Amino acid sequence: MRNTMTQLSEGADRLAVRVDDRVLTAVPDYVLGLIAVPAVEVVPEHPVVAALLTAAEDALHTARLDKAGVAELPGIAAWREAYRAVGVNPNRFPCAAESIARRVAKGDRLPRINSLVDLCNSISLGSALPVASCAVAGIADLVVRPADGTETHLPLGAPDEPERPEPGEVVYADADGWAHSRRWNWRQGHLVRTDLGRHRLLLTVEAAHPGGRADVEAALARLTAALDELTGAASPATARQQLVLDRAAATGVLFTAPVGAPSPGELGGVSLSPAGSPGRTRP
Numbered sequence: 001m002r003n004t005m006t007q008l009s010e011g012a013d014r015l016a017v018r019v020d021d022r023v024l025t026a027v028p029d030y031v032l033g034l035i036a037v038p039a040v041e042v043v044p045e046h047p048v049v050a051a052l053l054t055a056a057e058d059a060l061h062t063a064r065l066d067k068a069g070v071a072e073l074p075g076i077a078a079w080r081e082a083y084r085a086v087g088v089n090p091n092r093f094p095c096a097a098e099s100i101a102r103r104v105a106k107g108d109r110l111p112r113i114n115s116l117v118d119l120c121n122s123i124s125l126g127s128a129l130p131v132a133s134c135a136v137a138g139i140a141d142l143v144v145r146p147a148d149g150t151e152t153h154l155p156l157g158a159p160d161e162p163e164r165p166e167p168g169e170v171v172y173a174d175a176d177g178w179a180h181s182r183r184w185n186w187r188q189g190h191l192v193r194t195d196l197g198r199h200r201l202l203l204t205v206e207a208a209h210p211g212g213r214a215d216v217e218a219a220l221a222r223l224t225a226a227l228d229e230l231t232g233a234a235s236p237a238t239a240r241q242q243l244v245l246d247r248a249a250a251t252g253v254l255f256t257a258p259v260g261a262p263s264p265g266e267l268g269g270v271s272l273s274p275a276g277s278p279g280r281t282r283p
Contacts, residue, residue, distance in 0.1 A: 013255065014140070014253055014254065014255045015036065015136055015139055015140065015141065015142060015202065015253070015254050015255075016140065016141040016142070016251070016252070016253045017032075017034060017141070017142050017143075017144075017202075017243070017245065017251070017252055017253075017254065018141070018142075018143045018144070018145075018245075018250060018251040018252075019032055019143075019144045019145075019245050019246075019250045019251075020143055020144060020145035020146065020250075021250070022145065022146055023086075023144055023145060023146070023170055024246075024247050024250060026082075026085045026086050027082040027085050027086070027208050028247060029078070029207070029208055029209055029210050029212055030082065030206070030207070030208050030212075030246065030247075031206065031207045031208075031212045031213045031216045031244060031245070031246045032144065032204065032205075032206055032216075032244070032245040032246070033204065033205035033206070033207075033216035033217065033219065033220045033242070033243075033244045033245075034202060034203070034204055034205075034242065034243045034244070034245070034252070034254060035202070035203040035220060035223055035224065035227075035240055035241070035242050036200075036201075036202055036240060036241045036242075036243075036254035036255060037199075037200065037201040037202075037203065037227070037240050038200055038239075038240070038255065039198060039199075039200060040116070040198070040199060040200075040201060040231070041197065041198050042114050042115055042116050042194060042195065042196050042197060042198075042199060043114065043115050043196065044114055044115070044196060045112060045114070045115060045118070046115040046118075046230055048226065048229050048230055049115050049118045049119045049122065049226065049230070050112075050118070052119065052122040052123075052226060053110065053112075053118050053119075053121060053122040053125075054109075055122075056104075056121075056122045056123075056125035056126045057104050057109055057110065057125065059125075059126070060101065060104045060105055060125055061104070061105075061107060063105075064105075065101075065105045066105065067102055067105070069105070070098060070101045070102050070105050071090075071098065073101070073128040074128065074209055075097065075127060075128035075129045075207060075208075075209060075212070075215065076095065076097055076098045076101065076128050077209075078207070078208040078209030078212070079095040079097065079098065079130070079208050080094075080095070080098070081208070082095075082184075082208035083095065083183070083184070086146075086168070086169075086170050086184070087168060087169075088169070088170075088183050088184070088186075093183045093186045094186070095130055095184070095185055095186060096124070096130040096131075096132065096185045096186065096187075096188075097124050097127075097128055097129050097130045097131070099186075100121055100124060100125065101124075101125060101128065104125060114194065114195070114196055115230070116133045116194045116201065117133055117194055119133075119223070119226055119227075119230075120132055120133050120203065120223075123205070123219050123222050123223055123226075126219075126222070127205070127215060127218070127219045127222075129205055129206060129207050129212075129215060129216065129219055130185040130204075130205070130206045131203070131204065131205050131206075131219060131223070132185065132188060132203070132204045133194040133201055133202075133203050133204075134172075134180065134188070134192040134194070134201065134202045134203075134204065135191075135192050135193065135194055135195070135199040135200065135201060136192065136200055136201065136202045137199065137200045139174050139192075140174075140175065141174060141175050142172055142173070142174055142180070142202075143172070143173050143174075144170065144171075144172055144184075145170070145171065145173055146167075146168045146169065146170055146171075147165035147166065147167060147168065147169045147170070147171045147173065147179060148167055149164060149165065149166065149167035150164070150177065151164065151165050151171060151173055151177050151178065151179035152164065152177060152178055152179065153165055153171070153178070153179040153180075153181075153182055153189055154178075154189055154190040154191055155182075155187065155189070155190060156187060156188055156189060156190050156193055157190065158190070159190040159191075163182070165179045165182060169182070169183055169184075170183065170184040171183075171184070172189075178191060180192045185206060202254070203223055205219045205220055205223070213244060213246060216244060217244065220242055220244070224240070224242070227240065241254045241255055
């Protein structure tokens with residue numbers, strides 16, 4: 001195992017993302033929606049996000065679904081089939097969307113993490129799709145592909161306990177041999193976690209059901225609307241980019257730093273302030 005790290009360093013100003021043909025062969029309806037957020041200050045909480053997450057939890061409480069009912073939600077049911085198609089038992093390893101929906105369906109509330117993670121959880125609950133926020137500073141390319149077994153994964157919250165993904169297991173992998181997820185979207189890795197502070201982020205929305213592109217695009221629109229409200233009108237230097245990958249177009253490039261910025265270390269960001277007003281972070 002390589003020496004462990006706690007966070008990726010800054011460096012890359014654009015990110016190439018690709019879905020491997022082997023993944024699309026196993027799950028032909030897979031759709032990956034992406035939003036690149038060049039620079040943002042993640043704060044502990046925001047009233048807009050708090051309201052969205054509470055409303056999503058309340059809606060699931062009202063539905064009174066049991067564990068089986070959660071598994072039958074169209075988006076989640078398709079992910080269970082997708083997991084089986086790549087050799088993963090969804091009963092043992094439920095996808096990220098099913099995991100949080102199960103918890104809320106029991107009558108619980110999700111733990112509040114921070115403004116971005118809570119926002120992703122609210123959109124995931126409302127769409128029954130996996131939605132994640134990844135800090136991608138220092139990553140130049142990312143591929144959703146079967147692992148070959150040589151990659152290193154640092155578990156979220158346990159970076160000193162590195163793991164090797166199983167050969168054939170679908171992961172988000174970079175060119176440096178890091179696997180930033182386990183079992184597709186079952187667990188996120190420690191290196192791309194969204195902590196408090198300034199980050200370059202990649203927000204992901206995934207679907208595995210027929211017609212899922214429309215649902216992914218709708219979820220991306222809800223994410224964008226919330227980000228607009230949190231950050232105010234985006235300036236050209238901090239404009240976000242959106243991309244959807246599927247069988248028709250499995251590769252794309254996103255800018256993850258403000259265009260024309262002199263260097264990654266000099267980037268400014270838009271702050272997600274608790275009051276909802278934009279503020280510049282220090283370079």
